[in-house]
Amino acid sequence: MASSTTYDTIVVGAGVEGLYTAYHLAKLKQKTLVLEQFPLPHYRGSSHGQSRITRMAYGDQNFYTVMMKEAYQLIEVLEKESGQQLFIQTGLLCIGNENDPIVRGSAASLQQHGIPYEKFGTKEQKQKFPMMSFPDNFGFVIDRLGGILKADKILQALQTQFKKYGGTLRDEEPVVSIDPGDSVTVQTTKGSYKAKNIILALGPWAPKFLARLGLHLPLQPVRISVCYWKEKTPGQHSADKFPVFLMEGGGGDFTIYGLPAQEYPGLVKICLHNGPRIDPDDRDTVNNNWVMDSIQQYVQKHFPQLHPIPAVVETCIYTNTPDHDFILDRHPKWKNVIIAAGFSGHGFKLSPVVGKVLAELAIGAKPSYDLKPFRIDRFKNTSKL
Structure with a gap:
């Protein structure tokens, strides 16, 4: 069993949203732990596979087009860091x-x-x-x-760069419980960890897990x-x-x-x-x-x-989600519990920017983008918050 270790931020979930968040945190010199329930690489969630579409065109949803401008720039940064072509x-x-x-x-x-x-x-x-x-x-x-994002290669590049920047990645380690408070205690099947903040990027397991934290969202x-x-x-x-x-x-x-x-x-x-x-x-x-x-x-x-x-x-x-927009927000009760969920089949292309704003929330910085479209309280009439 691993002994209790303290981090600035723990990220639960090593899909593309969790990895991009952890990568940004590590670049900001934050002591960061990523916990993943399955052995990596795995094909059980939403981030696997060789390819994803990326685009600037977003119909009437202009706020995504604005975010995509930086997403393209950040993919270029990862290409340079990894020495690989990640976009066609x-x-x-x-x-x-x-x-x-x-x-x-x-x-x-x-x-x-x-x-x-x-x-x-x-x-x-x-x-x-x-x-x-x-x-x-x-x-x-x-x-x-x-064009095309090389999805699997992006995941591999993020894992590699995250570790290069000093991050810790633990796969095959499911989270058993989370005890929120002024700091957060995370119990896994292999150990106990503490952090100032926790970011839950749980993919399709979000509805089940968030319910244990009293949050019943329409996912x-x-x-x-x-x-x-x-x-x-x-x-x-x-x-x-x-x-x-x-x-x-x-x-x-x-x-x-x-x-x-x-x-x-x-x-x-x-x-x-x-x-x-x-x-x-x-x-x-x-x-x-x-x-x-x-x-x-x-x-x-x-x-x-x-x-x-x-x-x-x-x-x-x-x-x-019912409106197919993401959830990027703090837990209504515990502000150091940050939730990233409901990516509705179009989150991969935006993950470079999603990871950036989640990292900003974790360190207490003002988010680079208006997160109003992604707040939990838009579901207050249909959810138990």
Whole structure:
């Protein structure tokens, strides 16, 4: 058993949000411990896998576009520190009905923030991206700065740099209990630790664990089917020809995203941004047929140059809030208990900035961004706070 050790901050959860937070804290010379319940690397949460989409375009949610400007800069810093390429610029193609927020809002936001973009109709789409098939009333916006984040490599780089800056990372060490107060005592399966602050970046385990601290938030884990589709003509969907894309329909109720053939040779990643509700400890017993039916029909209709049955299916977990905005806030009772949760399937790209503001909260600095959209009290009518 490890003896009791005191830290400035303990971060629980070594997903991308927890690791980026710990990395920033360590760079600020804070004595920081990261606790992770599973052996690393693991594939049970929300941060694993080789790729994620990144983008400046964020429709009507301008505060994310503002945050993304610095997120890009911070990824560049990590690239330089690690000596690795962590970002591939392909452009992001926003797809939807001409009047859908994803098309109209993205163009307006990109223009407002001086980000290079292009807007066009179906005729131009067929010339630029002939492997796609969409109705004549569709509109398209290319965010020129969009692309692919190398997710697994980012996690590895953060672990390495965190340790270089003096941080301590303990995996295979589940937290058994937290005793909040002027300082926080954390009991794990292997030892006891004290800290001035604790940051809970628990991913899909947040609803269960936060309930033990008297916080019942509207967080819902869902299982995402990560599908890869084989090209009929090899090389047609490579990263130099095929952008990452995002399509919304039905007022945002039906969202599809895709990435070029990058991870598996000749396989394009296209997924539904939704899935069945799950318990993260019982994730594979749910009925997933409606997800697979929806995505297969979509690929068959709009991507005729792909085989309509996925060649590979993997899984990931989103933890959704009702408004799909994050929770970045202090516990209502204990101000040194900081919560990072509900990233709703779009947290990875923003993690460099999320980690920065969580570190600022921990050291008592003014956050670099307005955190009002992410406060817990927005759920006061639907939650036990």
